[in-house]
Ligand SMILES: *[C@@H]1O[C@H](CO)[C@@H](O)[C@H](O)[C@H]1NC(C)=O
């Protein structure tokens with residue numbers, strides 16, 4: 001009898017997901033106050049079938065000297081790439097499209113704060129033209145961060161190519177941020193989710209946790225912070241809650257009253273009596 005061994009080579013898919021989906025988003029210059037048709041959150045609503053200005057699936061900004069849009073991933077994620085879908089008004093892209101010239105010169109940052117300069121510049125366009133800028137931009141940026149920031153500027157002291165529109169805008173219809181889900185990924189091609197539930201990110205090859213989420217510690221992030229400690233790796237000391245057990249393990253805030261003589265969210269401020 002002859003045994004035939006079939007080796008099935010499975011295409012192992014990435015464990016990456018769109019970690020920006022439905023996360024809090026912000027824009028510096030909204031077109032109008034409380035204008036849901038152009039709200040910053042439209043870029044993370046998962047909808048990109050209608051790329052028009054009026055469709056309610058895109059962000060609309062007021063033209064200005066600088067344009068900033070960001071999404072808060074709500075915790076540090078391992079990011080792989082960012083895909084931007086520009087507003088086209090559902091019309092042909094390129095030289096004839098009204099919007100193309102607003103996007104020339106754009107930048108994409110990943111940061112741990114809302115300040116782009118504190119983060120990593122993933123991409124800065126200095127080369128695209130009305131003919132070459134794609135309507136869907138793919139920015140590969142394998143870094144860890146919490147905020148993805150789209151930025152553009154039209155500074156008065158700089159002279160731009162003629163094709164650049166006079167003002168900067170951030171009219172994007174969707175910004176997808178592909179990265180590891182909250183628990184992270186590891187293995188060949190990052191195809192497996194990290195093993196430890198409370199892990200912020202794990203070793204790319206072995207899956208062992210390299211950094212626990214705030215509030216947890218231990219080899220496999222299995223331990224909550226000891227009483228009186230909180231935050232990243234449980235390294236921060238609680239303030240003066242009435243009882244130390246009322247100190248929140250993640251952010252250190254007190255769920256009850258402060259001990260006599262203290263005030264503030266963390267009960268770290270001295271109360272003075274006159
Ligand atoms: C990793 O991804 C690359 C490109 O997508 C693919 O060619 C390769 O077969 C993958 N490797 C494994 C082990 O899945």
Ligand SMILES: *[C@@H]1O[C@H](CO)[C@@H](O)[C@H](O)[C@H]1NC(C)=O
Pocket residue numbers: 033034
């Ligand atoms: C905008 O929304 C905020 C909060 O939802 C509200 O307080 C404010 O009155 C609204 N402004 C206008 C102009 O509708």
Ligand SMILES: *[C@@H]1O[C@H](CO)[C@@H](O)[C@H](O)[C@H]1NC(C)=O
Pocket residue numbers: 072073074075114
């Ligand atoms: C981002 O999200 C985190 C977690 O929800 C929150 O604590 C933080 O304040 C947010 N950042 C901003 C700038 O709103």
Ligand SMILES: *[C@@H]1O[C@H](CO)[C@@H](O)[C@H](O)[C@H]1NC(C)=O
Pocket residue numbers: 076110111112118119120143144145146
């Ligand atoms: C954000 O913080 C993490 C953990 O401290 C760090 O590894 C990463 O490099 C930081 N990202 C950026 C863009 O500064």
Ligand SMILES: *[C@@H]1O[C@H](CO)[C@@H](O)[C@H](O)[C@H]1NC(C)=O
Pocket residue numbers: 127128132
């Ligand atoms: C600039 O654009 C041209 C034309 O699209 C392209 O061939 C070239 O590789 C680009 N250079 C850089 C540095 O991106």
Ligand SMILES: *[C@@H]1O[C@H](CO)[C@@H](O)[C@H](O)[C@H]1NC(C)=O
Pocket residue numbers: 210211212233
């Ligand atoms: C967390 O603390 C442990 C014990 O002090 C240390 O070995 C480890 O490197 C720390 N990890 C991080 C990400 O700070």
